[in-house]
Amino acid sequence: MKCPVCESDSPSVFFEMDDVPLFCNILCSTKDYALAVQKGDIKLAFCGDCMHVYNSDFKPELLDYTPEYENSLHFSNKFQDYASSLANTIVEKYNIQNKSVIDVGCGQGDFLKMVCDVGNNKGFGFDPSFRDEKRQDGSISADLEIIKDYYSPKYSNYSADLLCCRHVLEHIFEPGQFMQSIRTALQNRKDAVLFFEVPNVLYTLRDMGIWDLIYEHYSYFNSFSITNLFKCSGFEVLDTYETFAGQFLCIEARLTDNSQSSELMISEDISNYVSLFQKQYAEKKDSFAKQLSEIKENNLKAVLWGAGSKGVTFLNTFKIKDEIQYIVDINPRKQGMFVAGTGQKIISPDFLREFKPDVIFIMNAIYRNEIQKMMDEFQIDVKFLTV
Numbered sequence: 380m381k382c383p384v385c386e387s388d389s390p391s392v393f394f395e396m397d398d399v400p401l402f403c404n405i406l407c408s409t410k411d412y413a414l415a416v417q418k419g420d421i422k423l424a425f426c427g428d429c430m431h432v433y434n435s436d437f438k439p440e441l442l443d444y445t446p447e448y449e450n451s452l453h454f455s456n457k458f459q460d461y462a463s464s465l466a467n468t469i470v471e472k473y474n475i476q477n478k479s480v481i482d483v484g485c486g487q488g489d490f491l492k493m494v495c496d497v498g499n500n501k502g503f504g505f506d507p508s509f510r511d512e513k514r515q516d517g518s519i520s521a522d523l524e525i526i527k528d529y530y531s532p533k534y535s536n537y538s539a540d541l542l543c544c545r546h547v548l549e550h551i552f553e554p555g556q557f558m559q560s561i562r563t564a565l566q567n568r569k570d571a572v573l574f575f576e577v578p579n580v581l582y583t584l585r586d587m588g589i590w591d592l593i594y595e596h597y598s599y600f601n602s603f604s605i606t607n608l609f610k611c612s613g614f615e616v617l618d619t620y621e622t623f624a625g626q627f628l629c630i631e632a633r634l635t636d637n638s639q640s641s642e643l644m645i646s647e648d649i650s651n652y653v654s655l656f657q658k659q660y661a662e663k664k665d666s667f668a669k670q671l672s673e674i675k676e677n678n679l680k681a682v683l684w685g686a687g688s689k690g691v692t693f694l695n696t697f698k699i700k701d702e703i704q705y706i707v708d709i710n711p712r713k714q715g716m717f718v719a720g721t722g723q724k725i726i727s728p729d730f731l732r733e734f735k736p737d738v739i740f741i742m743n744a745i746y747r748n749e750i751q752k753m754m755d756e757f758q759i760d761v762k763f764l765t766v
């Protein structure tokens with residue numbers, strides 16, 4: 380077993396999770412289709428040499444992204460505010476005004492548009508899953524050019540003062556090669572700043588955000604392993620920090636010519652979190668199993684809020700059928716669809732006016748106030764369980 384960051388032979392598996400849907404965020408238009416989705420196993424390995432955590436059972440050939448994939452978080456005001464303040468901060472910090480910005484894996488271009496609007500920049504987005512109808516609805520302005528392809532050295536003619544890459548690196552099977560390819564593509568812009576954002580594995584290991592373990596993610600980075608990856612790939616790391624209540628990890632870097640010291644950064648804390656994880660995971664899982672059986676015994680009407688990765692993983696972990704009947708999501712593209720693996724119907728918040736649930740499972744505490752406000756407006760008295 381070779382570590383994908385430092386190539387050492389030392390990684391060993393410390394946690395296993397079987398039978399998880401390959402995709403949490405596919406749109407399943409029928410219940411049968413949702414129940415029949417293909418599944419895979421997660422075997423988390425830890426490299427004691429560079430602190431990296433990854434799924435050593437990951438089979439990239441099983442994943443094939445299509446436009447049926449929907450993971451935009453931009454429907455939530457809370458998330459919009461976060462993204463917009465992030466765009467502001469980066470533009471200000473690196474003085475990205477009237478410049479060129481590349482967004483690798485730009486999704487539907489929401490974040491790129493923010494960076495361009497706030498700094499009057501010209502944006503180039505790369506994403507094979509971009510939906511063409513977005514060009515017609517006016518949300519893609521003349522300052523944005525979206526290329527429906529993966530970013531690679533063949534696009535080195537596109538200039539960048541800032542290269543963003545958010546929630547992409549964790550999906551890449553060969554992260555070292557991916558970073559090398561970005562390095563090659565940017566050779567003519569040595570002054571360009573890179574801004575990467577990934578899920579923070581410490582949120583899972585330290586804060587027990589255990590529903591973030593999904594098959595689509597090959598790598599689970601912490602500030603040490605991502606710094607080691609960037610250094611090994613010829614970048615100078617300018618900053619790393621956590622955002623979104625510790626759930627995300629950001630790294631800022633630029634190309635360097637200096638031959639980097641090959642010394643890898645390590646952390647005893649991370650090794651400790653890894654060694655405690657299996658036991659703490661089991662404890663957390665048990666406590667939710669108890670709550671779910673109480674709901675069943677008392678015939679309570681329960682729904683879960685958020686048909687994103689966390690919600691889908693929670694439902695599949697417990698193979699939930701009747702205890703939670705519906706999943707609420709504010710993304711209209713998900714409403715009317717069914718949850719991969721467990722088959723619950725995804726509904727809009729409005730549905731709750733009639734359904735009047737007794738319990739709402741909230742998958743992400745960060746959205747709690749937003750949800751509470753909506754329920755107050757509906758005059759629904761409901762118990763919240765933050766997962």
Ligand SMILES: [Zn+2]
Pocket residue numbers: 382383384385386387426427428429430431
């Ligand atoms: Zn390693």
